[in-house]
Amino acid sequence: xxxxxxxxxxxxxxxxxxxxxxxxxxxxxxxxxxxxxxxxxxxxxxxxxxxxxxxxxxxxxxxxxxxxxxxxxxxxxxxxxxxxxxxxxxxxxxxxxxxxxxxxxxxxxxxxxxxxxxxxxxxxxxxxxxxxxxxxxxxxxxxxxxxxxxxxxxxxxxxxxxxxxxxxxxxxxxxxxxxxxxxxxxxxxxxxxxxxxxxxxxxxxxxxxxxxxxxxxxxxxxxxxxxxxxxxxxxxxxxxxxxxxxxxxxxxxxxxxxxxxxxxxxxxxxxxxxxxxxxxxxxxxxxxxxxxxxxxxxxxxxxxxxxxxxxxxxxxxx
Amino acid sequence: xxxxxxxxxxxxxxxxxxxxxxxxxxxxxxxxxxxxxxxxxxxxxxxxxxxxxxxxxxxxxxxxxxxxxxxxxxxxxxxxxxxxxxxxxxxxxxxxxxxxxxxxxxxxxxxxxxxxxxxxxxxxxxxxxxxxxxxxxxxxxxxxxxxxxxxxxxxxxxxxxxxxxxxxxxxxxxxxxxxxxxxxxxxxxxxxxxxxxxxxxxxxxxxxxxxxxxxxxxxxxxxxxxxxxxxxxxxxxxxxxxxxxxxxxxx
Numbered sequence: 001x002x003x004x005x006x007x008x009x010x011x012x013x014x015x016x017x018x019x020x021x022x023x024x025x026x027x028x029x030x031x032x033x034x035x036x037x038x039x040x041x042x043x044x045x046x047x048x049x050x051x052x053x054x055x056x057x058x059x060x061x062x063x064x065x066x067x068x069x070x071x072x073x074x075x076x077x078x079x080x081x082x083x084x085x086x087x088x089x090x091x092x093x094x095x096x097x098x099x100x101x102x103x104x105x106x107x108x109x110x111x112x113x114x115x116x117x118x119x120x121x122x123x124x125x126x127x128x129x130x131x132x133x134x135x136x137x138x139x140x141x142x143x144x145x146x147x148x149x150x151x152x153x154x155x156x157x158x159x160x161x162x163x164x165x166x167x168x169x170x171x172x173x174x175x176x177x178x179x180x181x182x183x184x185x186x187x188x189x190x191x192x193x194x195x196x197x198x199x200x201x202x203x204x205x206x207x208x209x210x211x212x213x214x215x216x217x218x219x220x221x222x223x224x225x226x227x228x229x230x231x232x233x234x235x236x237x238x239x240x241x242x243x244x245x246x247x248x249x250x251x252x253x254x255x256x257x258x259x260x261x262x263x264x265x266x267x268x269x270x271x272x273x274x275x276x277x278x279x280x281x282x283x284x285x286x287x288x289x290x291x292x293x294x295x296x297x298x299x300x301x302x303x304x305x306x307x308x309x310x311x312x313x314x315x316x317x318x
Numbered sequence: 319x320x321x322x323x324x325x326x327x328x329x330x331x332x333x334x335x336x337x338x339x340x341x342x343x344x345x346x347x348x349x350x351x352x353x354x355x356x357x358x359x360x361x362x363x364x365x366x367x368x369x370x371x372x373x374x375x376x377x378x379x380x381x382x383x384x385x386x387x388x389x390x391x392x393x394x395x396x397x398x399x400x401x402x403x404x405x406x407x408x409x410x411x412x413x414x415x416x417x418x419x420x421x422x423x424x425x426x427x428x429x430x431x432x433x434x435x436x437x438x439x440x441x442x443x444x445x446x447x448x449x450x451x452x453x454x455x456x457x458x459x460x461x462x463x464x465x466x467x468x469x470x471x472x473x474x475x476x477x478x479x480x481x482x483x484x485x486x487x488x489x490x491x492x493x494x495x496x497x498x499x500x501x502x503x504x505x506x507x508x509x510x511x512x513x514x515x516x517x518x519x520x521x522x523x524x525x526x527x528x529x530x531x532x533x534x535x536x537x538x539x540x541x542x543x544x545x546x547x548x549x550x551x552x553x554x555x556x557x558x559x560x561x562x563x564x565x566x567x568x569x
Contacts, residue, residue, distance in 0.1 A: 056411055081413045092408035094400065096335055105331050109324070109412040153408065 001056065001161055001192045002032035006064035009050050019245035022265035024050040026216040027064065032194060032209075034160075037187050039207030040196040041303065043315055047216040049089065052163050055194070056086040069160045082110070085162040089169065099130050099149045100261050102138065104154055110157040124152040128182065139209065144175030151182060162186060163193040168202060180206050200303045200315060212307055219310040224303060231301040231309055233258060234275030236282060238268040241292040250289045252294040256281065275300070324415040328422020336426060346389070346434045353381055354386025354441060357503075364504070374447040379457060379529035380502040382435050386461045387496060387522060389431050389485055391489045394476030397423070401480060403564045406564075416565040420473060420557065427469040449533050457532040460525055460546055467553035469505045474560030500526050 005248060007028040010021050027046040033040045040048045054061045055068060057077040066073035071082040085155060093102050100121050107117035125131045128148040132140060138149065147167065154162050167183065168176045186193050195201055203210045204224045212220040212227070220227055238248045244266040251257055258276045261270035272278040275298040286293055307315040329343040336342065357539075358370075358377055400406050402423075409419055435458060439447070449457075472489065479485055498504075502524040506514050517523045528545020 058407065058410060060411070078413055081411060084411075084412040088404050088407050090404050092404035094403055094405050096338060101331075101334075105327070106408065106412070108413040109409060111320070111413065159334050206352075 001034040002030060002038075002066070002068050002194065004030045004055070004064065006030055006120060007042050007051065007054060007058065007061050007066055008063040009047075009054060009061055016127065023216055025054070025061075027217075028213075028218055030211060030221070031078055032161075032192060033191055035190060036208040037186060037193045038204055039203045039210040040194070040213055041198070041200070041203040041207075041307075041315075042196075042213035043198055046213040048213055049165055050196070050216075051213070052086075052165050052196055053200055056163050057082060058086070062259065081215040082157075083160050085157065085159040087150050087154035087162065087167065088165045089165040090151060091140040091146060093146060096137055098133040098137055099125060099141075099152075102149065103152060106153045107156045112157070120156050127185075128152045137150065137295060142175075144171055144178065147171060147175070147179065148182065151179075155186065159191070160292045161192045161194060166196055166198070168197070168199070176202075198315070200307075204303055209253050211304075211305075214307075214311045220306060228301045229302065230250040231305050233271055234301065235299040235305070236270040236272055236279060237295075237297040237299060238270065238274055238282065238286075238293055238296040240266050240268065241294050244268055247286060247289075247291050247293075250285055250291065251282065254281065254285055321418055322417045324418030325421045325425070328414075328418050329425050332423050334424040335428065336430060342430070342534055343433075346430070347437055350381060350385060350434070350438050351441065354388055354438070354445065355379075355448055363460075368493070369446070371446040372447055373512065373534050374442050374445060375449070376505060376530060377503075378439070378442045378447055379427075379533045380500075380505075380526055381525050382457070382461055383464060383500070383522065383529055384502045385434060385438075386431055386464040386498065387468050388493060389434070390427055390465045391472050393423070393469040394429050394472035394485050394489070395482055397473050397476040398480065398485065399401045399480055401477070410564075411463070417557075417561040420565045423473060424466050424469045424557070425559075428465045431465040432462060434459055447533075450535055451534040453537055456537075456542070457529050458545075459503075460529050460532070461548040462548060462551045464522070464525055467556045468551065470553070470556040470560040474556070474563045475558075475565040496520060496522055499523060505530070516555060521548050521552055 007025060008023070009025040010023045010144045012021050014020060025223050028051055040051065042048050050059070051060045052262050055066060055073065057073065057080050061074070068080050071083060073080055093099070103121035103124055104117045107120050108114065114119065125134045128151065130145065130148060130152065133145060138146060141149065151164065151167065152165070168179050171179060180202070183193055183195065193254070195207070207224065209221070210227070211218045220230075238247070248260060248262050248268055251268065252260055256272050257270050258273065261269040263269065270282065279296065279298060283296070306317050307313070358373065361367065361373040361377050364372055365373055365376060367376070397406070406419075439449075439454065475488060476485055479488065499516060499517045499520040501509070506517050506523065509517065524541070524545045525548070527541040531539035531541045
């Protein structure tokens with residue numbers, strides 16, 4: 001549904017007297033399949049929004065190619081516009097308009113007739129549980145309601161693909177859960193959904209496939225499960241009552257420990273192939289050496305571990 | 319066809335939002351009425367006009383041109399608010415005509431200006447102004463061109479600078495010399511030769527001369543076609559440029 005090759009964009013910016021060129025996106029290759037929720041995961045400033053805006057025809061790429069819903073982005077952006085929907089991060093509604101007015105206008109900007117636009121607006125208001133507020137001004141809506149209007153605007157013309165830029169940023173946990181349901185519903189209706197997010201749990205729970213982006217490049221791509229499997233094995237965190245170093249010496253020699261890190265606070269980080277099978281052995285080894293431990297935890301690898309391995313940083317820190 | 323339809327669509331939306339905020343009407347009428355009531359009485363002696371009607375015939379067209387220039391130049395502020403709300407970006411993702419995004423808005427400005435001009439003309443008629451309807455309509459055409467030009471310019475500049483903080487001083491800087499050098503408030507007949515020389519380079523002084531000739535019933539005066547042509551050419555340039563700004567990547 002979407003295929004890009006070497007998509008690039010740089011911006012000129014000025015720092016003091018010096019003019020600098022910043023490479024926001026440096027060669028992105030992506031394949032997004034029909035009917036999936038594809039997630040772009042990465043810290044702020046990674047180039048997610050810039051890539052999305054290029055795919056949505058809002059900025060012109062400096063180089064590379066993209067085919068979107070069967071149309072070439074570089075040669076026929078007008079046709080791309082007809083086939084996609086785009087929901088910006090910062091919202092898109094006018095304070096003094098009502099949701100119904102916005103929906104009708106937006107549908108008509110896609111060339112629909114007045115009667116058809118009104119029918120679609122009614123349907124969209126109903127689907128997004130907005131009927132009750134349909135004729136109130138947008139400035140009276142809650143954050144979650146307003147976000148739902150944004151999404152409804154993005155799909156009013158029934159596009160094949162919808163791009164959602166950080167659809168849940170700034171929403172409270174409940175509205176966020178609602179939004180996930182809405183996005184899954186779009187997929188169920190046969191739409192391809194392309195979202196950006198910097199929430200690990202969102203990428204994990206919502207997306208069929210994700211691409212991890214950092215410094216303008218895709219550093220990993222796959223299903224969340226695949227990516228986590230790449231980080232071979234599990235992590236066992238052990239907190240020691242006495243000297244962590246002594247405990248480290250004991251565990252170092254155990255064959256199932258693939259890697260061992262000692263942290264300052266007397267905790268050990270053990271990388272093992274299968275945490276559930278290896279934990280009893282760890283306990284036995286420590287017990288045999290007479291070392292008492294205050295806690296032991298098993299961690300399945302998270303997408304943050306994937307990010308950490310690929311970039312050397314934690315997404316939570318960046 | 320699509321372009322005309324799109325323009326009408328944007329115009330309807332903008333016009334609806336405008337009439338929903340009737341404050342603009344009050345503000346838009348109050349100020350020119352103050353000029354008529356408080357400034358015009360000075361004019362008869364200052365211009366050595368033979369009658370009030372004579373003084374209004376010189377002053378009212380100038381006042382209307384002034385309103386068209388200022389009314390247009392400050393429309394960009396509304397666009398910056400729309401940019402910030404994401405309305406412009408949302409429009410640009412659709413296949414809607416970019417020229418329509420501009421013209422729909424500018425035509426709303428033209429219509430509201432002409433409404434204002436009609437009210438002021440009617441008031442001035444009550445004060446003794448007299449003008450032929452045909453001449454008046456041509457003068458309104460001149461005003462429409464000016465409003466279209468200045469609002470298009472203002473939208474274009476708003477899209478470039480993207481901030482009220484930059485737009486306000488910029489617009490004031492443009493408006494002030496334009497105003498002083500156009501002979502709007504007082505005819506430049508009184509000006510020394512060098513000042514008149516500079517004023518000849520101000521396109522709006524051509525517009526004011528043309529409008530004054532029309533209000534004087536002097537349809538055959540060269541100033542009429544000259545003023546209209548100068549305005550038409552600059553308006554076309556301004557619209558083309560601003561529409562390109564709507565089409566360009568905004569970031």
